[in-house]
Amino acid sequence: MNSELSQQKVEISLNGVSMVFGKKGKQVTVLQDITFDVHRNEFICLLGPADCGKSTLLRLMADMLQPSSGQILIEKEHPREVRLRRKFGIVLQHPTLFEWRTVQENVELPLEVLGQNRSEYRSKVDQLLETVGLTKFKDYYPWQVSGGIQQRVAIARALSLDPPILFMDEPFSALDDFTKDKLQFELFEIKKKMNKTIVFVTDNLSEAVFLSDRIIVLTAKPGRVHSIHHVGLGEERTLHTRESDQFHLISTAIQTSLFQGQSHKDV
Numbered sequence: 001m002n003s004e005l006s007q008q009k010v011e012i013s014l015n016g017v018s019m020v021f022g023k024k025g026k027q028v029t030v031l032q033d034i035t036f037d038v039h040r041n042e043f044i045c046l047l048g049p050a051d052c053g054k055s056t057l058l059r060l061m062a063d064m065l066q067p068s069s070g071q072i073l074i075e076k077e078h079p080r081e082v083r084l085r086r087k088f089g090i091v092l093q094h095p096t097l098f099e100w101r102t103v104q105e106n107v108e109l110p111l112e113v114l115g116q117n118r119s120e121y122r123s124k125v126d127q128l129l130e131t132v133g134l135t136k137f138k139d140y141y142p143w144q145v146s147g148g149i150q151q152r153v154a155i156a157r158a159l160s161l162d163p164p165i166l167f168m169d170e171p172f173s174a175l176d177d178f179t180k181d182k183l184q185f186e187l188f189e190i191k192k193k194m195n196k197t198i199v200f201v202t203d204n205l206s207e208a209v210f211l212s213d214r215i216i217v218l219t220a221k222p223g224r225v226h227s228i229h230h231v232g233l234g235e236e237r238t239l240h241t242r243e244s245d246q247f248h249l250i251s252t253a254i255q256t257s258l259f260q261g262q263s264h265k266d267v
């Protein structure tokens with residue numbers, strides 16, 4: 001571990017986490033003995049081949065599933081406690097917005113459900129819409145805006161209660177390359193501005209390198225931690241980041257890990 005990282009507070013810790021599903025009368029081990037920490041304000045990507053258990057791992061962290069063995073702690077508590085205190089937000093591949101509510105009303109929904117007073121949260125929501133670049137779309141309905149804008153709405157909604165942690169499951173995979181690049185850049189800026197810890201699932205190497213502080217490379221079935229890579233691109237990401245020597249260097253190293261992780265004999 002580099003010394004800068006060792007000084008940061010551990011926010012999420014996974015210790016020997018395994019997940020076994022029963023499928024057609026058979027037990028299938030999807031994740032095996034997963035151990036790593038996520039530090040406060042870190043951007044971590046879970047990267048691995050299709051079907052290696054990335055989404056399952058994210059769902060375990062978000063208390064949507066319980067591990068078959070091992071332990072997950074967030075701020076030293078069970079994910080359930082943290083979920084009940086609404087200390088994390090979740091963004092999935094498809095934004096699942098309410099079609100009959102405007103962009104602003106979709107973003108406000110979690111605050112409304114909690115019974116908060118609209119006059120008190122309005123200025124906070126306005127600020128959030130500004131941060132994620134949605135101010136000019138706030139009175140539109142989801143069907144009137146593009147897929148990229150819809151996903152921004154889902155991100156803003158996940159941030160509406162100002163949780164310190166964001167779990168994101170392939171949120172940009174359904175978008176075209178141009179929109180994807182734009183949203184990756186914007187997400188990096190949002191993370192910096194709002195000081196969030198982000199755990200992001202992807203099978204896109206370039207996306208993982210562009211966004212992350214560290215990348216956890218998982219092996220093919222069962223998913224295990226093959227290697228953990230410090231990306232080392234610093235605090236600024238620009239249109240030229242992908243052209244840098246460091247970007248190519250780290251991408252090549254991760255590509256090798258992914259390749260090795262496909263074949264368990266090589267791990």
Ligand SMILES: Nc1ncnc2c1ncn2[C@@H]1O[C@H](COP(=O)(O)OP(=O)(O)OP(=O)(O)O)[C@@H](O)[C@H]1O
Pocket residue numbers: 021022023030048049050051052053054055056057203
């Ligand atoms: N509730 C469940 N019951 C049984 N099997 C499941 C369940 N959830 C996931 N699986 C299985 O776990 C395996 C891993 O799925 P998961 O979605 O976590 O992989 P992934 O790496 O995110 O895949 P992809 O990149 O293709 O989205 C799959 O074979 C899937 O069928």
